[in-house]
Amino acid sequence: MEIKTNKIDGANAEIQAVILRTVVDANIEKIAKELTKTASVQGFRKGKVPVAIIKKQYGQKLVEDAEAEALREVLNKGLKELGIANEALIGEPNISKFDKSDDKIEVAVKVAMRPEIDLGNYADSIKEFDKPVIADEKIQERLEQLADSQGKFKDLKRKRMARKDDNVIIDFEGSIDGKLFDGGTAKEFALVLGSNQFIPGFEDQVIGMKIDEEKVVKVTFPENYGGNDLAGKDAEFKVTVHNIQEKAKMEIDDALAEKVLAGQDNPTLENLTAQVKSQMEAEAIAKLYNDDLKPATLESLVANITFDLPEFVVDQEIDVSLNKKASSMSEDEIKELRENPEKLEELRETFREDAQRSVRATFIIDALASAENVKVEENEVMQTIYYEAMQTGQDPKVAYDKYKDAGYLPAIQMSMVEDKVLTQILNAKMKEA
Numbered sequence: 001m002e003i004k005t006n007k008i009d010g011a012n013a014e015i016q017a018v019i020l021r022t023v024v025d026a027n028i029e030k031i032a033k034e035l036t037k038t039a040s041v042q043g044f045r046k047g048k049v050p051v052a053i054i055k056k057q058y059g060q061k062l063v064e065d066a067e068a069e070a071l072r073e074v075l076n077k078g079l080k081e082l083g084i085a086n087e088a089l090i091g092e093p094n095i096s097k098f099d100k101s102d103d104k105i106e107v108a109v110k111v112a113m114r115p116e117i118d119l120g121n122y123a124d125s126i127k128e129f130d131k132p133v134i135a136d137e138k139i140q141e142r143l144e145q146l147a148d149s150q151g152k153f154k155d156l157k158r159k160r161m162a163r164k165d166d167n168v169i170i171d172f173e174g175s176i177d178g179k180l181f182d183g184g185t186a187k188e189f190a191l192v193l194g195s196n197q198f199i200p201g202f203e204d205q206v207i208g209m210k211i212d213e214e215k216v217v218k219v220t221f222p223e224n225y226g227g228n229d230l231a232g233k234d235a236e237f238k239v240t241v242h243n244i245q246e247k248a249k250m251e252i253d254d255a256l257a258e259k260v261l262a263g264q265d266n267p268t269l270e271n272l273t274a275q276v277k278s279q280m281e282a283e284a285i286a287k288l289y290n291d292d293l294k295p296a297t298l299e300s301l302v303a304n305i306t307f308d309l310p311e312f313v314v315d316q317e318i319d320v321s322l323n324k325k326a327s328s329m330s331e332d333e334i335k336e337l338r339e340n341p342e343k344l345e346e347l348r349e350t351f352r353e354d355a356q357r358s359v360r361a362t363f364i365i366d367a368l369a370s371a372e373n374v375k376v377e378e379n380e381v382m383q384t385i386y387y388e389a390m391q392t393g394q395d396p397k398v399a400y401d402k403y404k405d406a407g408y409l410p411a412i413q414m415s416m417v418e419d420k421v422l423t424q425i426l427n428a429k430m431k432e433a
Contacts, residue, residue, distance in 0.1 A: 010308035011115040015078030019070045019105040027066035088113045112310030117367040130433040132284035153245035164194040169243040294422045317355035365418045374421045
């Protein structure tokens with residue numbers, strides 16, 4: 001068996017071989033003899049089936065198994081000659097050539113390896129930065145928002161017109177062209193003015209009304225309104241105000257802290273202020289990281305850390321982009337690409353640079369995770385999906401199973417690894433202002 005190997009670069013290699021017909025025939029004999037020991041053929045005792053009968057019964061399947069075994073031998077010998085361990089391979093070997101003739105098979109197999117990445121002094125390439133500072137007035141504003149959120153609506157001490165942020169108790173009756181419509185009527189409905197709970201224009205016209213006042217409010221339903229029967233139509237609402245309540249804000253004091261920090265030790269205003277400051281700092285850091293530092297850091301690493309990329313991984317990334325593009329194309333455009341291989345190849349090449357950048361980033365993050373000893377276990381992925389599902393009112397298990405069945409869990413895990421490793425690297429570069 002003639003074998004030639006070519007290590008194209010640090011991530012790709014090719015093995016070429018000529019498999020003689022005699023090798024395939026020998027494999028057929030060997031496999032057939034092994035089958036005589038286990039095969040069940042009517043009319044013969046187990047283990048006593050003649051080789052000729054086995055060959056007749058299994059026919060083409062024997063040939064395919066014999067060729068596959070010869071191909072495995074080519075791969076094993078080629079990898080040994082190249083000095084590549086099986087665990088270093090990425091994905092399945094790609095058989096790029098398999099030409100059969102009467103006396104031989106000419107094959108070519110491309111293999112991809114996990115690239116060796118020299119991260120260098122990556123930490124030194126990332127600049128230090130000051131921890132965000134939260135101004136005292138911003139902390140005070142947050143405390144005022146907390147006090148407002150803990151306040152309760154109370155009846156007015158003196159009668160006045162309804163204002164923005166008041167809670168009004170109203171009856172309303174909606175009609176279009178003089179006819180009442182479903183869902184347009186309610187009694188003693190509580191509405192906070194300015195909450196945008198109703199369609200645009202409704203709440204603005206209730207502002208200024210007094211207790212026991214009746215008024216016809218005229219509005220137009222949005223074009224994208226959920227009910228097709230109402231979308232884009234003009235409507236009138238007969239509105240009666242029964243009561244107006246204003247929110248009584250809590251004072252910013254220990255009583256507020258006791259309510260907000262219920263169940264915690266030391267529920268004082270001083271402790272509440274410290275917690276608010278810490279939370280606002282965390283929010284500011286997260287925004288700085290996500291909007292600026294993480295993208296910039298990864299972009300810098302991708303630009304400065306060079307290594308060879310496995311061709312098939314890049315091609316897979318191109319395929320993803322191509323499929324996404326195809327989903328927005330017309331049938332005629334897709335048909336043209338199918339009939340014109342050159343044009344299809346031109347389109348594929350437009351995605352190559354971005355695909356290479358994406359693949360390079362993935363390998364860099366993987367190497368950084370090893371260097372920084374960062375891991376994301378499967379249970380962490382599950383907890384993240386469960387939490388996000390509960391936040392949006394979904395069934396956590398249904399959401400998790402949906403992602404799992406779609407094959408998205410590895411991508412979610414990789415995204416979490418990226419977030420975690422970049423956060424860890426940046427945290428080490430943050431200094432107190």
